[in-house]
Amino acid sequence: MSRFPLFAMAVLGLGLVFLYVPTLLVIATSFNESRLAGVWTGFSLRWYGELLNDRQFLNATANSLIVAGLSATAATALGTCAGLVLARHGRFRGRVLFLGLLATPLVLPEVIIGLSMLLVFVAAEQTLGWPAGRGIGTIVVAHATLAMTYIAYIVQARLTGLSRECEEAASDLGASPLRVLTAITLPMIAPAMGAGWLLAFVLSLDDLVIASFTSGPQSTTLPMVIFSAVRLGVSPKINALASVLVVMSAVCLGLAAWLQARRGGKVLPE
Amino acid sequence: MPQPATAIEIVEVRKSFGGVVAVDGVSLAVRNNEFLALLGASGCGKTTLLRLMAGLEAVDAGRIIIAGADMTATPPFLRPVNLMFQSYALFPHMSVAENVAFGLKQDGMAGAELAARVTDALELVEMASLAKRRPDQLSGGQKQRVALARCIAKRPKVLLLDEPMAALDRALRERTRLELRNLRERLGIAFVVVTHDQEDAMTMADRVAVMDKGRVVQVAPPRELYDAPCSKLVASFFGESNVWEACVSTEGQRVDCAALGLSVAVAASLPAAGSSVAISVRPERIEFSNVGDNAVAGVVEDVVYLGTVSTYLVRAAHGALIRITRQNGTHPSSVRGDRVHLSWPASAVVVLTA
Numbered sequence: 001m002s003r004f005p006l007f008a009m010a011v012l013g014l015g016l017v018f019l020y021v022p023t024l025l026v027i028a029t030s031f032n033e034s035r036l037a038g039v040w041t042g043f044s045l046r047w048y049g050e051l052l053n054d055r056q057f058l059n060a061t062a063n064s065l066i067v068a069g070l071s072a073t074a075a076t077a078l079g080t081c082a083g084l085v086l087a088r089h090g091r092f093r094g095r096v097l098f099l100g101l102l103a104t105p106l107v108l109p110e111v112i113i114g115l116s117m118l119l120v121f122v123a124a125e126q127t128l129g130w131p132a133g134r135g136i137g138t139i140v141v142a143h144a145t146l147a148m149t150y151i152a153y154i155v156q157a158r159l160t161g162l163s164r165e166c167e168e169a170a171s172d173l174g175a176s177p178l179r180v181l182t183a184i185t186l187p188m189i190a191p192a193m194g195a196g197w198l199l200a201f202v203l204s205l206d207d208l209v210i211a212s213f214t215s216g217p218q219s220t221t222l223p224m225v226i227f228s229a230v231r232l233g234v235s236p237k238i239n240a241l242a243s244v245l246v247v248m249s250a251v252c253l254g255l256a257a258w259l260q261a262r263r264g265g266k267v268l269p270e
Numbered sequence: 271m272p273q274p275a276t277a278i279e280i281v282e283v284r285k286s287f288g289g290v291v292a293v294d295g296v297s298l299a300v301r302n303n304e305f306l307a308l309l310g311a312s313g314c315g316k317t318t319l320l321r322l323m324a325g326l327e328a329v330d331a332g333r334i335i336i337a338g339a340d341m342t343a344t345p346p347f348l349r350p351v352n353l354m355f356q357s358y359a360l361f362p363h364m365s366v367a368e369n370v371a372f373g374l375k376q377d378g379m380a381g382a383e384l385a386a387r388v389t390d391a392l393e394l395v396e397m398a399s400l401a402k403r404r405p406d407q408l409s410g411g412q413k414q415r416v417a418l419a420r421c422i423a424k425r426p427k428v429l430l431l432d433e434p435m436a437a438l439d440r441a442l443r444e445r446t447r448l449e450l451r452n453l454r455e456r457l458g459i460a461f462v463v464v465t466h467d468q469e470d471a472m473t474m475a476d477r478v479a480v481m482d483k484g485r486v487v488q489v490a491p492p493r494e495l496y497d498a499p500c501s502k503l504v505a506s507f508f509g510e511s512n513v514w515e516a517c518v519s520t521e522g523q524r525v526d527c528a529a530l531g532l533s534v535a536v537a538a539s540l541p542a543a544g545s546s547v548a549i550s551v552r553p554e555r556i557e558f559s560n561v562g563d564n565a566v567a568g569v570v571e572d573v574v575y576l577g578t579v580s581t582y583l584v585r586a587a588h589g590a591l592i593r594i595t596r597q598n599g600t601h602p603s604s605v606r607g608d609r610v611h612l613s614w615p616a617s618a619v620v621v622l623t624a
Contacts, residue, residue, distance in 0.1 A: 168353075
């Protein structure tokens with residue numbers, strides 16, 4: 001008797017096909033020599049070559065990587081602080097409110113987040129004189145704001161799973177609270193922080209809506225280039241561009257999963 | 271400067287968690303170079319008391335004086351005591367040597383002095399050969415040794431140990447008990463050990479503090495606790511005992527015990543006639559004989575063979591179940607169903623008024 005009945009396997013297969021075949025098709029057609037998406041004329045790296053000569057693509061890639069790197073770093077710093085407070089500082093006043101506020105970006109539509117960010121930036125420019133116009137900086141702020149929520153939850157979950165005894169032992173051995181944080185707590189949650197950073201990087205890399213609201217004329221990101229190009233018709237070059245984005249995201253997510261799984265089993269209390 | 275006589279002194283300390291009282295007005299003094307065991311069932315507040323000494327919990331009321339200085343409000347990292355956790359709490363991202371060095375580095379120690387102190391501590395627990403290992407590559411017994419080395423490397427005034435034997439198997443437990451005693455003699459510092467195991471307490475400690483419901487019931491050397499327990503709880507927690515309710519008789523030096531159907535002769539001093547007390551007789555003080563200060567007849571209900579000794583459960587005529595322990599081979603052994611006579615001297619009866 002089979003452990004996987006035929007029907008269940010069929011459903012699973014159908015689901016996987018529905019989820020991944022479109023993406024795989026994009027990647028496959030990006031290697032198609034022909035200009036027409038429906039006709040396979042041979043394997044070629046022609047479209048990738050064209051991408052490398054495309055200044056707009058190269059600019060957008062650089063923008064995307066800079067935004068993703070900066071926003072992931074800022075989000076990791078802020079999110080780790082929030083996670084530490086939630087997991088290690090007991091029931092302080094306003095904890096529930098803080099949790100609620102932290103979760104809000106997860107449930108708000110991206111369009112609303114983008115629009116409200118835009119309004120804040122415009123108002124700030126008028127009253128404070130900063131930011132002077134929108135560009136890389138404003139996208140970084142917007143993305144960091146969204147991503148820190150995820151990191152706060154990842155860090156909090158990791159800390160809740162870790163016994164406090166190592167931190168208590170360090171304190172008992174003469175380490176001041178700051179030393180306990182830097183020598184014990186942060187090294188123990190480093191894998192979670194690394195995974196969170198990669199997740200934030202991917203969130204930023206893949207975001208179209210918020211970036212569209214908060215970008216300026218010189219700060220087009222990769223998803224924005226793809227989106228505007230598709231409106232003029234799908235060219236094989238766009239397939240190549242999309243494939244680059246998919247591969248970058250997949251690598252980051254794979255790394256994040258590996259980081260979280262690597263020590264997770266060992267640090268949990270027995 | 272004269273050395274204060276007590277290593278750590280606790281004065282009327284109280285601690286509760288969300289309305290549940292964990293430590294209820296405990297006063298206790300640990301002398302220099304003393305091995306004190308805090309003994310009690312789980313939930314009696316003994317671990318909380320230890321954490322209060324280390325400063326990991328703040329007291330609600332009372333004072334904690336360590337080596338002559340009031341440290342009630344001192345944070346844990348400034349107290350000259352070290353705590354060995356029941357889980358050992360080794361730092362998973364550091365090697366054995368780094369774990370031991372951690373506490374010394376906090377005092378600003380470095381270089382050759384640091385290396386020498388780490389090696390000393392590891393040699394004391396015979397773990398020097400595994401200095402480069404990570405905690406997840408160690409067995410339970412080895413982890414315990416590293417945790418111990420990490421605490422003693424700091425040369426604290428008081429070493430606090432929370433259930434140090436809980437995770438060890440029986441053979442290792444017995445070895446570790448002796449090693450802890452030897453270590454205390456070599457280091458010359460006070461040890462406070464929390465345990466729920468009366469054998470741990472009896473074999474290691476100079477004095478034992480028996481705790482119940484957040485209070486210290488009795489503090490005494492093991493022999494005194496065994497021979498002269500102050501309450502029913504101590505008598506039954508510390509070793510096996512026969513405990514019966516009784517009433518002080520109007521005749522001198524006697525108590526009336528309904529369960530035994532006997533007016534029991536007592537050597538110890540008694541409260542006023544008519545007061546209710548409990549009496550305790552250790553199983554090994556009772557003999558199979560009909561001559562003695564106190565004698566009853568009964569039927570053997572069960573015999574438990576334990577190698578050097580056997581334990582007999584005898585049902586007395588008036589209903590009490592009497593536990594007797596006799597060395598094997600010293601008398602004709604009784605079997606289940608035998609009618610026997612039991613007797614014990616007046617000096618074997620301990621009178622418990624609480």
